Amino acid sequence: MASYDNAYSRFIALAKIVLPLAALGILSTLFLISRGPGNGDELPYSRVEVEELVREQRIGAPNYAGVTRDGTAIALRADAARPDTGSPGGATAEAMRARLDMPDGSHADISAAHGMLDPAAEIAVLDGGARIETSTGYLVQAESLTSALAETAVTAQGPVTAEGPPGRIEAATMRLSADPANQGRYVLVFNGGVKLVYDPEE
Known part of the structure; x- marks a missing residue:
């Protein structure tokens, strides 16, 4: 019974280290993927067009x-x-x-x-x-x-x-x-x- 308790305790101690590291790795992967090329959902305006609209105060x-x-x-x-x-x-x-x-x-x-x-x-x-x-x-x-x-x-x-x-x-x-x-x-x-x-x- 004592050996079972020791094995369970070691497993819990190891899980406390491995699981947070795995979660951190997954989050890091998500952030890296999100910085990849756009998927076409960006606004169809270039920075030059936006700056021109602001400067000229034009109404469409x-x-x-x-x-x-x-x-x-x-x-x-x-x-x-x-x-x-x-x-x-x-x-x-x-x-x-x-x-x-x-x-x-x-x-x-x-x-x-x-x-x-x-x-x-x-x-x-x-x-x-x-x-x-x-x-x-x-x-x-x-x-x-x-x-x-x-x-x-x-x-x-x-x-x-x-x-x-x-x-x-x-x-x-x-x-x-x-x-x-x-x-x-x-x-x-x-x-x-x-x-x-x-x-x-x-």
Whole structure:
């Protein structure tokens, strides 16, 4: 009986040494494996891209939505935007697009290479080859467009070209706004050396 007790005691004493060492070896192996090559779960951004985003304070895919006093829903979006240091609360944007849904059921889609949103002045400026497509069948192109945010009013400074139901129109300026003679209706008005090339329908 005494020999059994001595063997058991020796086994317990040996286990107290061997088991902690084995556990330490396993933990060491786990840490070494975890430092190996990545498994593809890393963030898809390089350090340079992250530092550029922090430095430029760029916002990806921003959008703005509102309703004018006369009931037109305005939605603005862009691929990217940055704060405009010259306009508190404003921003400059790339690949800017706008959608105007008028209360009479008509709509206009506007796009441009660049843009600027100025909430203080309640305007959005789209430039770099701006264009308007209306649900009434007009395609208007100009270098720059200015859209009010508080009312339905889009103006373009020339030269302005348009393709529509009457034909091809060339003018110095264009304005999309509420029709003063018909409440709830909206019109396109061209001014300044207007030239119309009439294209009658067959």
